[in-house]
Amino acid sequence: MARAVTWLAVCLIVVGALMVAYNPLLSRYATIIADTTPPQPSSANTLLVCYPSFDNPDPNLAATSLPTSSTSPGLLYPGKSCELVLIVYEDNPDVATITIVDQSSGSTIVSSASMRLHSQTSPNIVRYAYGWTVPSSLSKVYAFTVLVKDVAGNSATWTYYGQTSGGVQGYFTINGVKVQSTSDVIVLKTRSLAVEFYATSGASSIQYVHVTIKDQKTGTYVGGFDQYGQPVYMTKASSGDKWTQSITLPYDGKFIITGTVYPIGASSVTLMSLAVSTGAEFPIDPLTVAGVALIAVGAIVFVKTRED
Numbered sequence: 001m002a003r004a005v006t007w008l009a010v011c012l013i014v015v016g017a018l019m020v021a022y023n024p025l026l027s028r029y030a031t032i033i034a035d036t037t038p039p040q041p042s043s044a045n046t047l048l049v050c051y052p053s054f055d056n057p058d059p060n061l062a063a064t065s066l067p068t069s070s071t072s073p074g075l076l077y078p079g080k081s082c083e084l085v086l087i088v089y090e091d092n093p094d095v096a097t098i099t100i101v102d103q104s105s106g107s108t109i110v111s112s113a114s115m116r117l118h119s120q121t122s123p124n125i126v127r128y129a130y131g132w133t134v135p136s137s138l139s140k141v142y143a144f145t146v147l148v149k150d151v152a153g154n155s156a157t158w159t160y161y162g163q164t165s166g167g168v169q170g171y172f173t174i175n176g177v178k179v180q181s182t183s184d185v186i187v188l189k190t191r192s193l194a195v196e197f198y199a200t201s202g203a204s205s206i207q208y209v210h211v212t213i214k215d216q217k218t219g220t221y222v223g224g225f226d227q228y229g230q231p232v233y234m235t236k237a238s239s240g241d242k243w244t245q246s247i248t249l250p251y252d253g254k255f256i257i258t259g260t261v262y263p264i265g266a267s268s269v270t271l272m273s274l275a276v277s278t279g280a281e282f283p284i285d286p287l288t289v290a291g292v293a294l295i296a297v298g299a300i301v302f303v304k305t306r307e308d
Helices: 002-021 286-307
Strands: 048-052 064-066 074-076 081-089 093-102 108-114 116-121 125-133 141-150 155-164 169-174 185-188 192-201 206-215 221-223 242-248 254-263 269-278
Touching: 048 155, 064 074, 064 155, 081 093, 081 141, 093 116, 093 125, 108 125, 169 254, 169 269, 192 206, 192 254, 206 242, 221 254
Parallel strands: 074 155, 185 269
Antiparallel strands: 048 064, 048 081, 081 125, 093 108, 093 141, 116 125, 141 155, 169 192, 192 242, 206 221, 206 254, 254 269
């Protein structure tokens, strides 16, 4: 009798458990887990990345990170299309918006525009993207404020900074002599030239510096290119704001030396174009000829006067 009661108790427990487990009414309810964690950054300073346009990429442009520091903004290419990609950690992503402000004028260029969900990879890495064409103005700083929300209503806001390239300023020196203007004339006693360029602003946006040498009489290039016609660029110093190059003129004569700076994603800027003479061929102008002639005439008159 006791054994039968034990089996009955076991059967009741099993049947009751099955009824609870497969009760259609209980299946209507779900376990609720509170999500109070807002979206998190993927890194401390490299959250927003400006990629060259995916639709029409430029092989000469590279992706750049836009940091959260306004004192060291990331590089932007004037007039170029780019894909602003935001990377965050979030299990339950919802929406993201972006606002772009011109820091110099304070004007809002883009206001709370929706960023599309670019991709989501496991376990919780989310990428939002927004296509944008960088204004063509040079040396402009822009602030990018992004607002990210998850499905639980948690939100986070970050601001990043980027600056368009250009606005490069600086000066060249030849054998230690500073080139004061593009109309300078320098007479040298040697064909060996030590050329240096010092960037006084915009150094970080300079892609390369190029010096060319042209024979003033024939108009042919005698320096600045290799044997295959490819440009030979100046070497950037470790300081980051100085470029150097040693050049040997092929023969004595008159030459035009031109120094051009190429900012990334912007138009080139010529900061040196001057005449250089070496050897016996020195600059001679009518005023110099007249002065020499007067000296000669005066000397002859003086000698004749002394003889008389």
